[in-house]
Amino acid sequence: MTTLSIEVRRADPRDARAIAAVHRSAWIAAYAGMIPHRPLVNMIERRREDWWRRAARGPSTVLVLDVAGKIAGYATIGLNRVRALKQEGEIYELYLLPEYQGIGLGSYLFRECRGILRELHMSGLVVWCLEDNEHAVTFYRAMGGMDVAEGMEDFGETSLKKLGFVWRD
Numbered sequence: 652m653t654t655l656s657i658e659v660r661r662a663d664p665r666d667a668r669a670i671a672a673v674h675r676s677a678w679i680a681a682y683a684g685m686i687p688h689r690p691l692v693n694m695i696e697r698r699r700e701d702w703w704r705r706a707a708r709g710p711s712t713v714l715v716l717d718v719a720g721k722i723a724g725y726a727t728i729g730l731n732r733v734r735a736l737k738q739e740g741e742i743y744e745l746y747l748l749p750e751y752q753g754i755g756l757g758s759y760l761f762r763e764c765r766g767i768l769r770e771l772h773m774s775g776l777v778v779w780c781l782e783d784n785e786h787a788v789t790f791y792r793a794m795g796g797m798d799v800a801e802g803m804e805d806f807g808e809t810s811l812k813k814l815g816f817v818w819r820d
């Protein structure tokens with residue numbers, strides 16, 4: 652019998668190429684047809700391997716979901732950026748490769764992010780998500796989040812509504 656190892660760990664600079672590949676695939680799958688093409692391509696191009704290598708060395712926390720040695724997803728976490736919300740922690744991004752979605756790994760990565768923020772003594776958590784990203788909205792509701800805030804995000808000429816989900820400790 653083969654045992655499948657699944658772990659969430661802090662990213663190493665050597666993971667940069669794999670994270671860039673996850674970022675590209677997950678963002679295209681999630682946002683093509685929602686975010687206009689040019690701004691979407693620009694956002695993806697900015698996050699090449701070098702960007703992720705610097706991010707993994709930097710002060711912010713980049714986590715990877717490692718499934719049997721393959722980077723299947725990533726998350727970035729840190730301090731909540733919106734003062735009006737009193738939760739201290741934030742998951743800035745949480746993305747899985749399309750072929751790894753829908754089998755419980757997103758929930759696992761989310762719970763691990765929450766655990767690490769707690770270990771860092773951050774009470775409560777915020778996640779921002781585009782309202783049109785119905786899959787993610789359903790996911791965050793299923794994780795127990797409450798959408799208590801909203802805002803707009805500009806992508807070139809297009810503005811899209813985003814929802815702020817919170818979890819209280």
Ligand SMILES: CC(C)(COP(=O)(O)OP(=O)(O)OC[C@H]1O[C@@H](n2cnc3c(N)ncnc32)[C@H](O)[C@@H]1OP(=O)(O)O)[C@@H](O)C(=O)NCCC(=O)NCCS
Pocket residue numbers: 677681745746747748751752753754755756757758759779780781784785786787789790791793
């Ligand atoms: C959103 C995302 C992180 C969810 O992770 P996942 O592994 O697919 O989700 P899980 O399998 O852990 O499912 C957890 C719950 O989310 C909901 N969910 C999952 N997939 C869903 C789908 N395709 N449609 C609707 N709800 C879904 C369900 O309620 C599910 O609970 P259940 O299995 O008990 O029914 C992942 O699909 C992803 O990376 N999507 C693309 C990127 C993205 O949108 N990221 C969020 C940006 S803010």
